[in-house]
Amino acid sequence: MTAQERVERAASALKVFPLPSAVLFPHTVIPLHIFEPRYRALVKDALAGDRVMALAQLEPGWEGEYGGRPPMQPMMCAGIIIWDEQVEEGRYNILLQGVSRVRLASELTGDKLYREVAAQVLPDLPYQGPEEEQLRQAVFELAGRVPPSFAENLLPVAARAMGGTLADVVASAIIPEAERRQELLAELDVKRRLEAVMEDIGELIGRLQPVRPSGPLN
Template structure:
């Protein structure tokens, strides 16, 4: 059976890419997207007709004046799989994109298509086990006592079974909203440093939040 990473590897010479300044996708995390621009409707339509692979990328600063063209992209992006989609009557799409692997931009392909395609090098994480994993898990468990129960219930089972760089990625995807900070962590290839960085972010979040007060009578 073909793995998700193997499916991505087959596309590295012509990877469909959606540059979206407001969002950063992490491996091992899913991101809902609403697709409405004609060029990206074409991208999603072609992806769904084939391997369901596409990447999400950030644009270099100063893109605003040329968004409708092909402004330069930051070199680190995330390649993923469309794991769910809904086509709307007017041709728009709602999709759920599951991140699979970091990808470094090598070159952009000349294309007559509406959307952009690139050559990339995939950068899957090496296997890593270290004390930073357990420290991050403990911090997330502490954070769970300070956030809505529904949020904690979704995050805790994932954190309990995830290891290494994937652990840093799923926590970052859940608790860090700022695209600039998310991009920094996407660019961090050293798994130990990434775990430590996300631990710092979780620690700062804990410090800003008060514990959730229990509801109802205490026994």
């Protein structure tokens, strides 16, 4: 069974971890430290089953209700736990690999500590257009203005990725702000998503000076 099929099978009762500080994109990986009892229970159940869970953002104004069930933003990213370790006091360290955008359809009720939803799975449609190459060229230009270690990680991924995946992996690498990441996660039109990420790279390039080589010049 593919990762996409596992997410689709889980979508009728999808385990959700609302995490205001983080937004996961498909085809990227995020490390998480799980310490709240309700989300330790979520991870324990996920590991005992299909290993599928989703990350979600909360709607604005959640701060006073975080201990309860404040409204979640409808667009989420479902992924698969690809690595885990249990540490002291039943906490977990995990790596969650994004698989697909999903849209909240309804929240399920039950006796579990954590939240589950019925969700619509929204895989990207195939796309080919000039925006792909334009974004790659922008990534290459950015690579000349960032530390080599960052460029070496980003360039091979950008060279291989296509369509919506290209926009997602680049956005994941260069955009730290959760609000902006959520905006891009919610953009289902691949062409517009590619264009939006190009705009973000352009702004970043404008703030950075080219990295000069160290040592004597010949």
